[in-house]
Amino acid sequence: MAGMQEVHIPLSALTAARRSPTLTSLAGPPLDAFQRPLRDLRISVTDRCNFRCGYCMPKEHFGPGYRFLPHADLLSFEEITRLARVFVGLGVRKLRLTGGEPLLRRDLPKLVAQLAALRTPEGAPLDLTLTTNGSLLAKQAQPLADAGLQRITVSLDALDDAVFRRMNDVDFPVADVLAGIAAAQAAGLGPVKVNMVVQRGVNDHEVEAMAAHFRGSGVVLRFIEFMDVGSHNGWKLDHVLPSRELVERIQRRWPLRALEASAPGETAERWAYADGAGELGFISSVSQAFCGTCNRARLSTDGRLYTCLFGHQGLPLREHLRDPANSDSDLAARIGRHWMQRSDRYSVLRLSQTEALPKVEMHFIGG
Ligand code: SAM
Ligand code: SF4
Ligand code: SF4
Numbered sequence: 001m002a003g004m005q006e007v008h009i010p011l012s013a014l015t016a017a018r019r020s021p022t023l024t025s026l027a028g029p030p031l032d033a034f035q036r037p038l039r040d041l042r043i044s045v046t047d048r049c050n051f052r053c054g055y056c057m058p059k060e061h062f063g064p065g066y067r068f069l070p071h072a073d074l075l076s077f078e079e080i081t082r083l084a085r086v087f088v089g090l091g092v093r094k095l096r097l098t099g100g101e102p103l104l105r106r107d108l109p110k111l112v113a114q115l116a117a118l119r120t121p122e123g124a125p126l127d128l129t130l131t132t133n134g135s136l137l138a139k140q141a142q143p144l145a146d147a148g149l150q151r152i153t154v155s156l157d158a159l160d161d162a163v164f165r166r167m168n169d170v171d172f173p174v175a176d177v178l179a180g181i182a183a184a185q186a187a188g189l190g191p192v193k194v195n196m197v198v199q200r201g202v203n204d205h206e207v208e209a210m211a212a213h214f215r216g217s218g219v220v221l222r223f224i225e226f227m228d229v230g231s232h233n234g235w236k237l238d239h240v241l242p243s244r245e246l247v248e249r250i251q252r253r254w255p256l257r258a259l260e261a262s263a264p265g266e267t268a269e270r271w272a273y274a275d276g277a278g279e280l281g282f283i284s285s286v287s288q289a290f291c292g293t294c295n296r297a298r299l300s301t302d303g304r305l306y307t308c309l310f311g312h313q314g315l316p317l318r319e320h321l322r323d324p325a326n327s328d329s330d331l332a333a334r335i336g337r338h339w340m341q342r343s344d345r346y347s348v349l350r351l352s353q354t355e356a357l358p359k360v361e362m363h364f365i366g367g
Contacts, residue, residue, distance in 0.1 A: 029091030032307075032342035039265060039295035041092045043080060045111065046100040047301045047363055051133050052169040053157070054233065055197055056362050059169055061232040073302045077107075079321050081114040083299065086331045088118055090339070092297075094127040100301065100363045103136040109147035116148025129153065131195070135172055137180025145187035152184045153193040153222075158206040159213055167203060185218065193220045193281070200226075200241045211250055215277040222268050222281035228350070229309060230361040243282035247271065256280065265295040289347030297339070305335060308344035310359050 029037055048068050052059045075083070084095060095115055102108060118126055127150065134154040141152070156177050158164040164174040184192050194214060198204050207223070214221045223246050228235035250256060259270040259279065267290060268281030284290075298306040303321060304314025315338045320326050 030336040030339045032339055034292070034343065034345070036265075036293065036295055036342075038087070038091045038297055038339050040094045040096070040297070041084065041087045042096045042098050042296060042298045043084070044099050044299065044301045044363075045080070045097055045102045045105040045108065046074070048104055049099060049101040049133070049363055050104065050135060050170065051101065051172065053167060053197075054169060055199065055226055055235075056229070056233065058232055058234070062363075069302055073318075075299075075301070075303045075318060075321075077111040077114055079303065079318070080111060080299075081118070082328070083303070083317065083321065083331070084115055085118055086328050086335065087297070088120060088126065089328075089332055090336055092126075093120060095129070097130040101133055101135070102130055103132050103140050108140070109143045112144055112147035112149050127151075131155065132180075133168070134177035134180035138176065138183045141180065141183035141187040141189060145184075145189050149189060151191070151193070152189040153195055154181050154184065155195045155197070156181075156210075157196050157198075158203045159209050160206060163203055163206060181219065191218060191220050191279075193222055195222050195224055195283075197224045197226055198241045198246065200239050202239070204241050207246060207249060208253060211254070211280070215254070215273060218278065220279045220281060222283055224283040225286040227285055227309075229359065231359055232361070237286075240286045242287035243269065243284040244287065247282060250280065265293040285347050286350065289345075289350070291345035291348045294344070305338060307339065307342040308346050309362070310346035311344065312359050 031037055049057055051057070052062060084092070095118075097108070097112070097115075099105070105111070112128070112130075116125065116128055120126065128148065129151040130144070130149055131153045132155070134156065137152075137154065144152075154177065156164070156174070157167045159174060161174045164177075165171045181192055181194065184190070194210075196203075196207075196210055198207060210221055223243065225243060226235065226240050247256065254277070255274040256271040257274050259272050261270065267285070268283050269288075271280045271282070272278070273280070294308075296309075298309065298311075299317075300306060300314055303318030304316050306314045315334070317331070317334070320331060320334060
């Protein structure tokens with residue numbers, strides 16, 4: 001991407017970080033304490049979801065009595081767009097809408113159209129994408145594409161209907177998600193990516209069936225290691241299936257060859273089927289932490305900035321945004337200062353952590 005600098009930080013360097021950088025001016029895009037730039041902004045447009053995946057919003061915790069945010073606490077589309085513009089000024093080149101389930105937010109194509117109109121300082125459009133559980137996609141794929149959405153990622157954890165219904169825990173049929181994926185492909189939101197969170201003993205027996213189904217379809221299937229996000233998903237290391245094991249399993253049936261990363265800070269390790277049937281991705285945030293190149297920030301539904309998926313405190317932006325005394329440069333300075341103080345590297349430290357800190361829930365800041 002134009003103007004983008006590749007950043008490779010050896011993990012050893014992560015232990016020798018500058019501790020308290022100070023911001024005197026924002027002359028250029030800010031770098032954090034490990035010299036990582038800010039490139040990718042994930043925006044959670046709702047904390048609500050119509051699924052109750054056990055690894056994200058388990059029913060026992062997110063049951064009928066759970067209090068979601070009142071509407072007044074949500075950022076409006078205008079507020080999100082204003083903040084996104086400020087983030088672009090700080091170096092962001094990729095926007096991902098997420099949630100909760102983003103397609104539950106009313107009139108989402110309007111927000112997509114506003115974000116699609118943003119330009120980088122060089123006048124280029126941003127990379128604009130969205131992650132969804134696919135349940136409402138069959139109807140919305142075309143309006144989203146018409147509004148300017150470029151690509152889409154759909155989460156799907158199994159092809160077997162019974163396994164999928166059990167995992168979403170609301171008895172939602174797999175056929176409707178497959179119809180959503182087909183609609184996204186027809187609307188030109190490609191290459192469509194499909195994310196499968198693999199949990200040992202829960203859906204790992206579905207891995208080969210998923211690969212067989214999407215091979216040759218133009219869809220890029222990506223396997224995600226089960227992560228300890230939030231504080232309620234009962235995560236245990238034994239439930240994680242390391243990507244290396246998955247690569248070996250798939251190789252046994254279909255030879256693969258490794259591909260280069262297509263962008264700096266990319267989360268997925270890319271592989272191609274040797275017979276030309278397409279591409280696979282492996283997101284190994286547990287077994288091979290990629291904090292060294294992490295250039296992602298997350299904006300929660302109520303306008304807090306999180307600089308790590310496993311953060312426990314976000315920087316409040318909503319009140320600053322709503323205070324007419326604050327200009328865009330004031331907001332940029334607040335965000336830039338926060339980014340410069342960032343030293344997050346949770347996945348590198350995960351296994352040596354002795355004390356469990358409270359973590360933000362994923363549906364609140366998006367994946
Ligand atoms: N509801 C949408 C969806 O499911 O695609 C968007 C939000 S969801 C939080 C974003 C992504 O995070 C999904 O691909 C989901 O599978 C992934 N995710 C959620 N909890 C996870 C966990 N504990 N470990 C790994 N990935 C997780
Ligand atoms: Fe909802 Fe997505 Fe979380 Fe599943 S992973 S509960 S679909 S937000
Ligand atoms: Fe980035 Fe935090 Fe994930 Fe590391 S653990 S890759 S810093 S979001």
